[in-house]
Amino acid sequence: MYVAVKGGEKAIENSQRLLADERRGDRHVNEVTLQQIDGQLSLAVDRVMTEGSLYDRELAALAVKQARGDLIEAVFLLRAYRTTLPRFGASEPIDTGRMAIRRRISATYKDLPGGQILGASFDYTHRLLDFTLAADGERPEGELSDHVIDNEMPRVVELLDRDGMMEAELPADDEPVADLTRDSIQFPAGRDARLQALARGDEGFLLALGYSNQRGFGNTHPFAGEIRVGEVAVEFVPEELGFAIEVAEITVTECQMINQFQGSATQPPQFTRGYGLTFGYCERKAMAMSLVDRSLRASELGEDVNAPVQDQEFVLYHADNVEASGFVQHLKLPHYIDFQSELVIIRRIREQIERNRGAHQEAAE
Amino acid sequence: MTMSATDESAPAGDDEQHRTATIDGYNFAFLDEQTKRMIRRAILKAVAIPGYQVPFGSREMPLPYGWGTGGIQVTASVIGPDDVLKVIDQGADDTTNAVNIRRFFAKTAGVDTTERTKEATIVQTRHRVPETPLAEGQILVYQVPIPEPLRWIEPRETETRKMHALEEYGTMQVSLYEDIAKFGRIAKGYNYPVLVNGRYVMSPSPIPKFDNPKMDRNPALQLFGAGREKRIYAIPPHTPVKSLDFDDYPFDVETWNQPCALCGATDTFLDEVVLDDKGGRMFCCSDTEYCAERQARAAGRARGDAA
Amino acid sequence: MSGQSLLRATGVGKSYGDRIGCRDVSFELWPGEILGIVGESGSGKTTLLNCLSANLELTAGRVEYDTRVDGMADLATMSEPARRMLMRTDWGFVHQNPRDGLRMNLSAGGNVGERLMAVGARHYGNIRRDVIDWLDRVEMEDGRIDDLPSTFSGGMQQRLQIARNLVTKPRLVFMDEPTGGLDVSVQARLLDLLRGLVRELGVACVIVTHDLGVVRLLSHRLMVMQRGRVVEQGLTDQVLDDPQHPYTQLLVSSIVSV
Numbered sequence: 036m037y038v039a040v041k042g043g044e045k046a047i048e049n050s051q052r053l054l055a056d057e058r059r060g061d062r063h064v065n066e067v068t069l070q071q072i073d074g075q076l077s078l079a080v081d082r083v084m085t086e087g088s089l090y091d092r093e094l095a096a097l098a099v100k101q102a103r104g105d106l107i108e109a110v111f112l113l114r115a116y117r118t119t120l121p122r123f124g125a126s127e128p129i130d131t132g133r134m135a136i137r138r139r140i141s142a143t144y145k146d147l148p149g150g151q152i153l154g155a156s157f158d159y160t161h162r163l164l165d166f167t168l169a170a171d172g173e174r175p176e177g178e179l180s181d182h183v184i185d186n187e188m189p190r191v192v193e194l195l196d197r198d199g200m201m202e203a204e205l206p207a208d209d210e211p212v213a214d215l216t217r218d219s220i221q222f223p224a225g226r227d228a229r230l231q232a233l234a235r236g237d238e239g240f241l242l243a244l245g246y247s248n249q250r251g252f253g254n255t256h257p258f259a260g261e262i263r264v265g266e267v268a269v270e271f272v273p274e275e276l277g278f279a280i281e282v283a284e285i286t287v288t289e290c291q292m293i294n295q296f297q298g299s300a301t302q303p304p305q306f307t308r309g310y311g312l313t314f315g316y317c318e319r320k321a322m323a324m325s326l327v328d329r330s331l332r333a334s335e336l337g338e339d340v341n342a343p344v345q346d347q348e349f350v351l352y353h354a355d356n357v358e359a360s361g362f363v364q365h366l367k368l369p370h371y372i373d374f375q376s377e378l379v380i381i382r383r384i385r386e387q388i389e390r391n392r393g394a395h396q397e398a399a400e
Numbered sequence: 401m402t403m404s405a406t407d408e409s410a411p412a413g414d415d416e417q418h419r420t421a422t423i424d425g426y427n428f429a430f431l432d433e434q435t436k437r438m439i440r441r442a443i444l445k446a447v448a449i450p451g452y453q454v455p456f457g458s459r460e461m462p463l464p465y466g467w468g469t470g471g472i473q474v475t476a477s478v479i480g481p482d483d484v485l486k487v488i489d490q491g492a493d494d495t496t497n498a499v500n501i502r503r504f505f506a507k508t509a510g511v512d513t514t515e516r517t518k519e520a521t522i523v524q525t526r527h528r529v530p531e532t533p534l535a536e537g538q539i540l541v542y543q544v545p546i547p548e549p550l551r552w553i554e555p556r557e558t559e560t561r562k563m564h565a566l567e568e569y570g571t572m573q574v575s576l577y578e579d580i581a582k583f584g585r586i587a588k589g590y591n592y593p594v595l596v597n598g599r600y601v602m603s604p605s606p607i608p609k610f611d612n613p614k615m616d617r618n619p620a621l622q623l624f625g626a627g628r629e630k631r632i633y634a635i636p637p638h639t640p641v642k643s644l645d646f647d648d649y650p651f652d653v654e655t656w657n658q659p660c661a662l663c664g665a666t667d668t669f670l671d672e673v674v675l676d677d678k679g680g681r682m683f684c685c686s687d688t689e690y691c692a693e694r695q696a697r698a699a700g701r702a703r704g705d706a707a
Numbered sequence: 708m709s710g711q712s713l714l715r716a717t718g719v720g721k722s723y724g725d726r727i728g729c730r731d732v733s734f735e736l737w738p739g740e741i742l743g744i745v746g747e748s749g750s751g752k753t754t755l756l757n758c759l760s761a762n763l764e765l766t767a768g769r770v771e772y773d774t775r776v777d778g779m780a781d782l783a784t785m786s787e788p789a790r791r792m793l794m795r796t797d798w799g800f801v802h803q804n805p806r807d808g809l810r811m812n813l814s815a816g817g818n819v820g821e822r823l824m825a826v827g828a829r830h831y832g833n834i835r836r837d838v839i840d841w842l843d844r845v846e847m848e849d850g851r852i853d854d855l856p857s858t859f860s861g862g863m864q865q866r867l868q869i870a871r872n873l874v875t876k877p878r879l880v881f882m883d884e885p886t887g888g889l890d891v892s893v894q895a896r897l898l899d900l901l902r903g904l905v906r907e908l909g910v911a912c913v914i915v916t917h918d919l920g921v922v923r924l925l926s927h928r929l930m931v932m933q934r935g936r937v938v939e940q941g942l943t944d945q946v947l948d949d950p951q952h953p954y955t956q957l958l959v960s961s962i963v964s965v
């Protein structure tokens with residue numbers, strides 16, 4: 036029975052007790068621990084941290100547990116917590132050129148300084164269900180190779196940069212970086228605001244948009260210049276010290292998409308950048324993000340804007356899954372006042388049509 | 401280690417520092433004081449330009465978007481420990497969402513709550529204006545899903561902002577024209593657009609058009625919060641609010657062929673309650689508090705007559 | 708020259724990087740005068756029309772218009788509100804494809820009435836009366852007033868677009884191939900209608916077309932464009948009957964041979 040409409044207080048309490056009970060599931064089975072979620076469902080934790088815009092593995096694991104594995108709900112939980120946190124300031128920009136590499140691949144060069152490093156990837160698995168996992172089969176621990184990975188390997192786009200084949204990176208300006216969690220977005224939105232919205236945006240939505248771009252709705256001829264995953268240092272300059280100190284080390288996934296650019300009246304043809312960055316290991320998201328980022332640059336590069344993925348207002352207003360989820364689901368709330376208004380109007384219009392029809396018939400008779 | 405905050409740099413005032421949070425770890429009424437100050441500035445601007453949508457840095461709330469995040473932020477920014485809060489949804493105090501929001505403020509601000517419109521200093525509402533007339537000093541806070549009245553005509557924010565700036569409201573009028581051409585009357589039942597202070601076309605939020613006349617020159621302050629869309633707007637006390645119409649098709653409100661089945665009122669917005677699956681239905685006031693009050697008074701009179 | 712011209716173009720040019728849209732176009736248009744601009748596709752005539760009507764930013768020169776309140780004003784420095792106000796009251800723009808100039812989701816009445824409502828009309832009955840009057844003038848049945856444009860033939864859509872533009876009695880109407888894409892018989896009727904209306908209202912027009920028949924019938928004066936430049940201009944009959952420039956001669960001979 037849908038008890039929602041009247042007599043709410045007790046119903047809400049009962050619903051929440053039932054929810055807690057269902058979350059726990061069968062009491063004969065051990066409760067899942069945050070360590071287990073963090074360690075064994077680590078990609079869920081990574082996604083929740085990325086879209087929740089908060090790097091905290093333990094809290095993200097807690098959110099996943101509390102949300103019963105519903106990752107969008109978990110993102111919402113983490114966001115609602117994040118918004119209450121005091122802000123001490125902004126860190127220095129992280130330097131992905133100085134990364135402890137776990138994985139690094141480029142689709143544009145067969146070999147390159149630093150080499151291709153496959154790392155841990157689903158890519159070449161055969162997607163066969165592994166029944167030894169179902170049987171709780173333990174795997175022997177992997178052995179570390181003694182190959183030393185260079186931690187300062189150049190980024191692929193920098194190689195192109197040196198030849199002038201790649202558009203120059205935007206110079207650092209003194210403008211403060213936009214923050215959508217503090218100010219509402221204004222259009223046209225700067226690239227900082229766009230990238231922030233995309234980083235927080237829903238993976239599924241960005242994936243579909245990036246895909247639409249590849250299928251011809253605003254094609255940008257992308258190449259995966261480089262994808263790299265690993266740990267970077269986060270540095271912060273406390274006011275009273277005046278120099279940077281390392282406050283954390285975080286795992287990030289970065290994707291630099293290289294895209295064709297036809298050139299314009301003032302610029303010769305060259306390659307342009309699309310950028311994606313996520314917390315943890317979210318490779319699919321980072322790639323989709325970089326496709327969408329590049330597509331959203333259409334107007335600044337003088338390209339036609341006619342596909343959804345190139346449309347700032349369309350993409351940025353609809354990328355956030357916490358906003359979308361809330362608004363779609365608010366349709367569950369009572370709307371019976373509005374519905375009553377519609378009923379009154381439609382009844383009146385129908386009555387009028389009936390009356391008119393009657394009058395016509397009388398006239399005809 | 402202390403580090404200075406980067407935004408909204410002014411320190412909290414003394415009075416605010418003395419306020420105690422009702423739940424550990426959270427500030428009075430949930431939002432931190434800097435955020436409240438930012439929202440109050442937006443409210444002041446909104447009051448200064450009646451009907452104009454002021455962008456604000458809407459925060460993420462522990463409530464889903466579309467469920468009143470804007471209204472809650474506005475209420476949280478104007479509420480003080482001495483305020484008395486009433487929350488309604490569809491006119492009723494006991495619908496789940498109203499209960500939930502009331503609980504939120506009881507928990508985070510420890511304020512008194514009431515179901516009586518007269519006793520409330522702040523009324524937060526979704527989809528109704530109370531039947532009991534509001535008085536000077538009261539604040540009515542509306543929850544707004546889509547603040548832009550022109551959105552159905554023009555989906556682009558950049559364009560609608562321009563249309564407001566230039567008072568290009570012809571297309572809005574055309575949509576009313578089309579209704580009359582098609583249906584013989586303006587067919588908008590709720591979220592019926594209004595012109596505020598002769599200047600800005602404004603969405604009254606999805607209240608029934610029945611409530612539109614109550615907005616006009618209302619002595620209370622009316623504030624509108626749209627959390628997901630990050631907009632605040634306002635109607636200051638005693639401001640003229642006109643529902644759009646044509647000279648020869650003037651605005652009118654819903655009427656019913658019968659009085660409220662519970663209190664006998666003939667001048668209120670009625671809910672239709674379906675009684676069975678054979679077409680049986682009953683109509684009663686959507687404003688539960690107003691209806692209960694009238695019933696109690698009638699019962700009192702009956703007792704008085706009997707004595 | 709006295710300051711009585713309605714529209715004045717001085718050295719108008721538009722280039723896209725190295726590519727020239729149009730260049731160094733100067734002329735004056737007088738109230739009630741109809742100017743035809745002809746040339747083959749790619750000659751820059753549509754670019755010029757968009758420059759004149761403030762739909763494109765110029766890269767050279769200026770365009771001035773005699774506004775009702777402030778007199779001659781440079782369109783480029785005019786405020787956006789003033790420019791948008793001009794576009795929906797004092798000007799009209801008839802597109803080649805009626806879909807570009809109509810709101811396909813509004814009824815015929817809504818389409819024609821929109822401009823009236825934009826300038827403050829708030830009496831439904833009066834708006835209907837004016838709309839019906841205009842439907843009559845463009846030879847459309849009153850009974851179609853509540854129908855959507857998509858239910859109309861191409862010729863009817865074009866007539867509806869004309870009514871939508873003329874309802875506020877503009878002083879200047881821009882037309883981009885107004886008869887393009889219509890059957891020859893429909894074209895003739897539309898041209899006849901247009902000629903009657905613009906004469907009756909005394910409205911000035913700038914008409915872009917590749918069809919010399921259109922300008923012969925409608926325009927007082929003619930400009931011939933080739934590769935972004937005006938190669939010849941003068942009174943219509945004079946240019947068509949005694950073309951001086953080789954390109955004009957070619958154009959005229961090609962129509963003769965048809």
